[in-house]
Amino acid sequence: MVRERILSLFAVTLNHKQRMAGLWRSYQALMTRRPWTVQIVTAGSLVGIGDVISQQLIERRGLAQHDVRRTTKMMSIGFFFVGPVVGSWYKVLDRLVVGGSKSAAMKKMMIDQLCFAPCFLGAFLALSGVLNGLSAEQNVAKLRRDYTDALISNYYLWPPVQMANFYFIPLQHRLAVVQMVAVAWNSYLTWKANAL
Structure with missing residues (x-):
């Protein structure tokens, strides 16, 4: 038996x-x-999953109160902003810093976290505000309130992830790896972007 x-x-x-x-x-x-298409679809889908997790596990809305429209908006940010921007950024970064050594990975991570991450995070939060119908004044106030906290949270998570990503993962898979780790990050970001 x-x-x-x-x-x-x-x-x-x-x-x-x-x-x-x-x-x-x-x-x-x-x-x-179809690397570009797969990267974009992966990013959009995983941002959407992050929003579902945010609504169900962080905000505890329950299925009856789930805001499908919000999930759709967040997925569209993933498809049309996150996927293309981050995918393009990794290509640019690989041209800026050539090689796969630990030193090159460290340089890529530093450039990514000090130059790209602050700009990307601000743009993500601002775009979320626009899609949520915030006025320019409301969006600026929300950015002032949430940006620093989101950036500090970014620095707790992403430097070690990006160091490993740049050192171990081939270029064509970096966006997918980041987006898998980012399911948790996206849950936080969509919560932050949609918190009033």
Whole structure:
């Protein structure tokens, strides 16, 4: 009886791993054929997932009170802003700092965190305010209130993630890796962007 359960569990686990490996191979094939499209779709989807997590786990709205329109707005920011901007930034950064050494990864992380992150974060929060219908004055007040806290939170999470990303991950997969880590970050950002 125990032996059959162990064998059954092993078979289920093996089947699950085979399916995941198949999904990964499909993703890799798509990434090879259409890298830009896959990166943008991945970014938009994961920003949307971040908003769902924000609404359900942080704000505890429940499914009946879930703001689908807000999730759609956040996904559109992911599709049309996060994906293209971050994907392009990684290409520029790879031209600015050539190589895959630890030193090059450190330089990329420093440039990313000191130059790109502050600008990107401000633009993200401002764009969220515009999509949420804030007036210019309201948006500026919200930025003044939330930007510094968001930037400090950014510096707790992203330097080690980006160091590993720039050192270990090939260029075409960096946006996906960042967006997977960013599910938690996106939950925080969408909460911050939508907090009144």
